[in-house]
Amino acid sequence: MEFRLSDRQIEPTMLLASLEDTRAGACVTFEGRVRGQSGGRAVSSLVYEAFVPLAEKEGMKILAEVREKFPIVDAVCVHRTGSLELGGLAVWIGVTAEHRSAAFEACRYIIDESKARVPIWKKEHYADGTTEWINCATRGPGAGGQPPQGG
Amino acid sequence: MKKSIHVSYFAILREQRGLGNEQVSTYAATAGELYEELRKRHGFTLPPNRLRVAINDDFEAWASEVRDGDTLSFLPPVAGG
Numbered sequence: 032m033e034f035r036l037s038d039r040q041i042e043p044t045m046l047l048a049s050l051e052d053t054r055a056g057a058c059v060t061f062e063g064r065v066r067g068q069s070g071g072r073a074v075s076s077l078v079y080e081a082f083v084p085l086a087e088k089e090g091m092k093i094l095a096e097v098r099e100k101f102p103i104v105d106a107v108c109v110h111r112t113g114s115l116e117l118g119g120l121a122v123w124i125g126v127t128a129e130h131r132s133a134a135f136e137a138c139r140y141i142i143d144e145s146k147a148r149v150p151i152w153k154k155e156h157y158a159d160g161t162t163e164w165i166n167c168a169t170r171g172p173g174a175g176g177q178p179p180q181g182g
Numbered sequence: 183m184k185k186s187i188h189v190s191y192f193a194i195l196r197e198q199r200g201l202g203n204e205q206v207s208t209y210a211a212t213a214g215e216l217y218e219e220l221r222k223r224h225g226f227t228l229p230p231n232r233l234r235v236a237i238n239d240d241f242e243a244w245a246s247e248v249r250d251g252d253t254l255s256f257l258p259p260v261a262g263g
Contacts (some may be wrong), residue, residue, distance in 0.1 A: 063263050080193050082255060084239045086262075110231070110262055122263055142263055150236075151262030152193035164194040166259035169227045 032098065034090030034108045036081050036151075041109050055104040055127035059134040061142055063122035069165075071160035071172045079112045079121065082150040088161050096151045097126075097154075100140065101133040108141055110151060184209055185250040187216065193258045195233075199224050213237060213254060214244035220256075232259055 033049075043060070050058060067074055094106050104127040111121050124141050128134040145151075153165045168174045187206045191199045213235045218225065230243035235242055236255040248254060 057225075081262075082190075082236070082257060084254070085236055085241070085257075087242075088239070098198070146260070146263035147263050148260065150234075150257050150260055152216055152258060153261040154193070162259065164197075165261035166262075167194040167228065167232075169229075169232075 032094040038113045057131040057134040059138040061124040065119045078154045080152045097137045101137040103128040188253040190255040
């Protein structure tokens with residue numbers, strides 16, 4: 032199992048190869064990509080920042096939880112840091128299991144928990160030249176500490 | 183006794199402080215007291231109930247004691263994925 036941050040482009044082909052295992056009858060992958068709009072605003076690019084040692088530690092904790100909860104074979108998650116263009120791959124998750132339902136559920140668990148717990152921050156740059164740290168507003172609709180919509 | 187604490191800021195806090203790391207000299211007893219002290223000094227917009235704190239690279243409670251030589255990291259609401 033592996034959870035890591037990468038300041039370079041994620042290569043799904045290599046990650047998939049690392050998950051090859053004849054015990055696994057299912058492989059579920061999730062790709063989080065950079066959307067061109069957020070809360071009705073046109074996004075031009077974004078930047079991820081992370082507290083790397085704690086992010087990797089917390090990520091590995093999530094993978095350990097997933098192994099406890101679901102009968103999986105293996106799980107890998109790589110999350111980008113740095114600057115990304117629209118359509119860019121922000122996070123890649125792959126889970127193998129003997130059967131599909133554990134792979135689906137484990138993959139969902141990893142992305143949901145990662146978004147909620149891993150110290151990674153997203154700054155969106157908008158087409159109008161403004162920027163915003165997501166979830167950090169202290170005024171307006173995003174000020175409650177909850178993301179206004181799923182990312 | 184005055185303590186010397188290494189402080190790391192991330193994301194919006196790093197921008198509001200204008201730097202990512204600094205050495206702080208403080209009488210604060212807990213992580214929460216230190217954040218309030220720094221928040222007043224630098225005008226951070228986020229209240230502590232929106233943040234988490236890490237001491238020496240582990241999540242800790244705001245009531246945790248800070249010791250001379252500790253590294254404290256103030257973590258804004260996360261937004262990975």
